[in-house]
Amino acid sequence: MTQAFIDYFARNGTKYGLAAAQHFFISIAALALACAVALPAGIVCARTKRLRAAITGVFATLRIIPSLAVLLLCIPVLGTGMQPAVIALAFLAIPPILINATVAFSSIPLPVLETARGMGMSARRVFFLIKAPLALPLTLAGFKTAAIEVIASATLAAYIGGGGLGTIIFTGLGLMRTELLLIGGVSVALFSVAADCLLSFMENRVSLSLFGK
16 A cells, blocks of 8 residues: 555655645635635625524534535535635635624623723724734634534535546545555645644634734
8 A cells, every 4th residue: 555655646646736726725615715805705795694594504514514605505506626715615614704704792891992092092992902912812713613514515616627636536436446545535624623723723823913812
């Protein structure tokens, strides 16, 4: 088995690098798109209870839809390739980011905000100096959840021609080659673990700087 791994990387090192780069790009692009939608929506939802209940309810329901189903449903509208894969994965990443951002901004203690306003701080300064820092740890936790889900689900992008490490896994399935399954699967697992470690470190550093714990 070890020799099979060596032979694969000797012959397909460039293809593996391309697949890993595609997987990384798809994941980052999907998370960036999800943040662009979910963070402003979460801030708005935190201000209105009715809107909060409606929107978070809808996106909480979306979380139970299987990743592959979301990807396949996008094909009739968006076609195949990397772009529809990014959009489909963004839909999977929006719920945890949106829900955590909504909870984070809506749970800021009212006395803290009243004290800031009493000191003469403008709404803009209150948001950037008080609300955003206090909401950051919980929002980061939602982003971490979304990142791990997207990295794992990005393997399915190969089903719709999006590339990534999923191509290695599905090739291994088709050819019944265990080494390809292990190479693709372990690579995705390492990507997920690396993302979890990095974001957990950032989350801990933010919590330590804000709350001293």
